[in-house]
Amino acid sequence: MMSTYYAGLLADVGILLLGALSVYIILATGQLSLGNAGFMGIGAYLTSYLTVTKELPLTVALVIAAAASGAVGVMVGFPALRLKGIYLAMATLGFGEMVRSFFLNFDLMGGAGGFRGMHHVSLGYIWTWAAAISLSVAVLEHSQIWLELRAVRDDETAAALAGLDTTTIKVGSFGFAAAVAAIAGGLFAHHHVYIEPGNFGFERSIDFVLAVILGGSTIGAGALVGSLLLVMLPEYLRFLAEWRFTVFGALLIAMLLVRRQGILDRSLFSVSRLGRSA
Amino acid sequence: MFGGIHALSNISLDVLPRQIVGIIGPNGAGKTTTFNVITGAYRPSMGEVRLDGKAVTTQPPHLIARAGISRTFQNIRLFGDMTVREHLLVAQAHRGFSPRRLLPTRWADPEAFRRTEEILEFLKLGDVKGRIARSLPYGVQRRVEIARAISARPRLLLLDEPVAGMSHNEADDIRGLILKLRAGGLSILLIEHDMSFVMNLCDYLYVLDFGVMIAQGRPEEIRTNPTVLDAYLGHGT
Numbered sequence: 001m002m003s004t005y006y007a008g009l010l011a012d013v014g015i016l017l018l019g020a021l022s023v024y025i026i027l028a029t030g031q032l033s034l035g036n037a038g039f040m041g042i043g044a045y046l047t048s049y050l051t052v053t054k055e056l057p058l059t060v061a062l063v064i065a066a067a068a069s070g071a072v073g074v075m076v077g078f079p080a081l082r083l084k085g086i087y088l089a090m091a092t093l094g095f096g097e098m099v100r101s102f103f104l105n106f107d108l109m110g111g112a113g114g115f116r117g118m119h120h121v122s123l124g125y126i127w128t129w130a131a132a133i134s135l136s137v138a139v140l141e142h143s144q145i146w147l148e149l150r151a152v153r154d155d156e157t158a159a160a161l162a163g164l165d166t167t168t169i170k171v172g173s174f175g176f177a178a179a180v181a182a183i184a185g186g187l188f189a190h191h192h193v194y195i196e197p198g199n200f201g202f203e204r205s206i207d208f209v210l211a212v213i214l215g216g217s218t219i220g221a222g223a224l225v226g227s228l229l230l231v232m233l234p235e236y237l238r239f240l241a242e243w244r245f246t247v248f249g250a251l252l253i254a255m256l257l258v259r260r261q262g263i264l265d266r267s268l269f270s271v272s273r274l275g276r277s278a
Numbered sequence: 279m280f281g282g283i284h285a286l287s288n289i290s291l292d293v294l295p296r297q298i299v300g301i302i303g304p305n306g307a308g309k310t311t312t313f314n315v316i317t318g319a320y321r322p323s324m325g326e327v328r329l330d331g332k333a334v335t336t337q338p339p340h341l342i343a344r345a346g347i348s349r350t351f352q353n354i355r356l357f358g359d360m361t362v363r364e365h366l367l368v369a370q371a372h373r374g375f376s377p378r379r380l381l382p383t384r385w386a387d388p389e390a391f392r393r394t395e396e397i398l399e400f401l402k403l404g405d406v407k408g409r410i411a412r413s414l415p416y417g418v419q420r421r422v423e424i425a426r427a428i429s430a431r432p433r434l435l436l437l438d439e440p441v442a443g444m445s446h447n448e449a450d451d452i453r454g455l456i457l458k459l460r461a462g463g464l465s466i467l468l469i470e471h472d473m474s475f476v477m478n479l480c481d482y483l484y485v486l487d488f489g490v491m492i493a494q495g496r497p498e499e500i501r502t503n504p505t506v507l508d509a510y511l512g513h514g515t
Contacts, residue, residue, distance in 0.1 A: 144386050145379040147360070147368040154357035161317055162369040163343040163430055218359070 007123045011191045013231045014123075014130035018184035019204070020211035020223035021137055022177040027217055028146070029173045030153035031080060032089045034205050035096025036181045041200030042069045042099060043182025044189040045109055051190070052117040062129070062186045066179040073178025077171035096205050103197040114196030121190045129183055137220040149173065181208075210248060214255055216264030225263050285311045286322070286489045291467075293434060298456065298466045300476045302500075303486035304509055309469040310352055312486070313436050316467075317349050318342040329434065344373065348432035350423040352439050352469075356411040362422050363407040366394040366429040394429060401425045401455070417448050424452075428459065435459065437468040441475055453479055477501060485509070 019040055026033045043065045050061035076095055083091050109115045140146055151159040152166050160166050189195045211230050216222020234244055255262060286308045293299045301309045314320040316327050318339040327335045327342075334342050348369075357365055367383045370390040378386040398404050401421050406414060411422060420440065427435055437456070441449040449472065456466055456479060470476045476483065477497045485493040485500060487509040493500060500506055 140380065142382045143380045144367070144383050147364055147383070148379075150360055150364075151357045151368045154359055155355050157319070157339075158351070158355040158357065159368075160339040161319070161343050161349055162426060163340050163373070164368070165340050165373075 008191075009231055009235065011123050011126050011187075013227050014126045015184050015188050015191065016207060016211055016227040016231060017130050017224055018133060018180055018187070019208040020215070020227050021133060021220065022181035022184070023208040023212045024217070024220060024223050025137070025177040025180065026173050027212060028149045028153060029170050030156065031170060031173070032085075032209070033092040033174070033177070034089050034202070034209065035076075035092035035094070035099075036177065036208050037200040037202070037204035038096035038099035039069045039073060039178040039181035040185035040188065040204065041103060041197070042072060042178075043185030044195050044200065045103060045106075045115065045185075046182070047186030048115055048118050048189045048195060049109060051119070052115075058119075058121060058125075058186070058190060062183055065186050066182045069182030069185075070175045070179035074171055074175040076178070077174030080174060081167060081170055093202065093205070096200075096202060100197045100201045103200070110196070112197065114194055115189075116194040118190045118193045118195075120193050121187070126187050126191060129187060133180055133183065134220065134224065141220055145169075210252060212262070213252060214248075214262055216262035218261050218265050219269065221269075222262050222264040229263075286315065289325075289486070289489075289491055291484050291491075291494070293465050293467050295465055296460055296463065297481050298460055298468070298479055300480035300483045301467065301469045301486060302471070302473075302476055302483060303492075306488075307486040308489040309486055310438060311489075313349060313438055313467075313469065316342075316436065317347055343430065343432075346431075346433035347436065348427035348430050348434075349436035350420075350427050350438055350440060352442070354416075354419050354423055356419055356422060356426075358412040359410060361408050361410055362403055362414070362425070363394060363398065365411065365422055365426045366397055367391070369426050369430045370394070397425050397429050400458075417444060420444070420452075424455070428464070432464065434465045434467060437466060437470075439469055439471065441470065441472055449475055 019036060022036045022039065023033060026036075043062075046065040046068055047058070047061045050056045050064060051058055054061075056064075076092070080088055080091065103109065104112055148159070148164050148169055151162070151164060152169050156166055185200070188199070192199075207230060211226030212223055213226070214229055215224065215226020230248070289308075289312060291299070291301070291312075301312060303309055311320065315322050318327075318334070318337055318341075322335065325335070326333050329342075329345055329347060332345075334345055334347075337345070357368070360368070367390065370387070370393065380386075384391050398407050401424065403418070403421060403425055406418060411419065414422065424437070424440065440456075441452050444452065453475065456468075460466060468476075468480070480497055483493075483495060483497055483500045484491060485503075485506050492509055493503050493506050495503070
């Protein structure tokens with residue numbers, strides 16, 4: 001049997017994995033989103049409201065929250081079409097802060113005092129979701145639609161002129177990612193059984209991005225490697241606890257200089273894909 | 279029009295079925311701009327683009343592409359991290375909200391998969407089909423661009439300087455390819471600076487200078503047209 005402490009760590013990995021995947025999904029179209037913790041927050045608060053106040057079963061609440069967050073994601077995705085690179089990053093950052101600040105003032109769900117009353121879910125439940133979504137993404141990466149995502153990322157204009165509906169692809173990716181991040185939020189809320197706006201701020205969004213950049217930004221499995229790294233590494237190097245940001249910042253710079261795509265990339269998996277379709 | 283500057287004025291050109299039409303003119307004449315208008319990247323302040331009599335001027339680029347107009351680019355624009363085969367597959371991908379798009383192409387659209395293999399053979403790209411586009415030599419990249427453009431099964435193919443930077447032999451190969459494409463039913467509109475290439479290939483020519491059409495006609499007529507010679511000599515091209 002696993003100690004509660006380790007169970008907690010693995011739960012954090014699973015939740016971070018989902019958040020990282022939400023960044024990865026958007027990044028796959030060539031857009032960088034620094035505000036996905038906002039979607040996580042929406043998921044966390046909405047799920048908690050549904051289970052605590054409306055007494056819905058958690059699974060149902062998660063699905064509803066994911067759908068709602070997905071709708072918000074689509075709404076964010078549209079103005080995002082007009083922005084590129086750093087301007088898009090800044091706008092998504094703004095969105096994330098907007099959500100955090102909204103919940104800070106939203107007294108119906110505790111405001112700055114936070115919200116509690118959720119029941120605790122098992123590690124198994126969390127990882128069922130994490131595994132299911134990860135596997136879905138892994139399967140999706142071989143689909144036609146993922147080819148289109150990659151084409152949009154590589155050259156959006158050429159993609160459009162080759163007949164691809166770049167608008168639906170880019171906006172759709174925001175929607176899908178927002179839904180995944182919402183699940184992360186709902187699971188977070190029912191693992192820590194207490195949430196407050198500060199849980200879903202910029203630092204959280206950066207954690208997601210860090211996990212993807214370090215673990216591998218061109219393949220979904222990178223999110224898993226990155227999540228493990230970010231959660232487990234500080235455990236094995238205890239003294240890092242206070243220097244966490246310094247170390248991970250240095251790691252980020254080093255990775256971008258030495259191996260820009262992150263630890264994992266597609267070519268590492270190409271041997272197993274010999275003979276398979278593109 | 280761009281902020282007061284008439285990039286193109288009163289341009290009118292027609293491409294008939296199975297015709298190879300060339301647009302020539304000094305640098306900056308507006309040739310690529312014409313392509314951009316036809317493919318929907320730019321919306322003209324006046325005028326129309328019609329495919330088979332149907333106006334497509336206000337449609338977004340991806341719908342114009344699906345209607346049957348494909349293009350290549352002056353500066354090659356490939357999908358850097360994708361393989362050659364993936365370029366062809368993605369250009370043919372299923373459209374609409376079909377759940378088949380969630381499957382790999384091999385299963386979702388075996389027709390497209392088979393056609394991809396054919397086109398790879400036709401353009402002698404079989405050897406490099408698994409190579410990442412970015413890693414390919416220039417001449418091969420140009421062929422990949424053309425392959426991508428034709429895999430979408432266009433009716434009209436726009437080629438923007440298809441033999442730029444190529445050796446005589448390579449250009450000859452492209453010329454042969456274009457003739458084969460025409461024989462297969464395609465209409466081709468091309469921009470080129472290589473005069474011998476253009477003269478030996480096109481059925482009809484349009485000459486642009488400063489955004490205006492200064493001459494049009496069969497290559498023999500254009501070759502000796504004083505206005506055309508003047509435009510070229512005047513620009514020192």
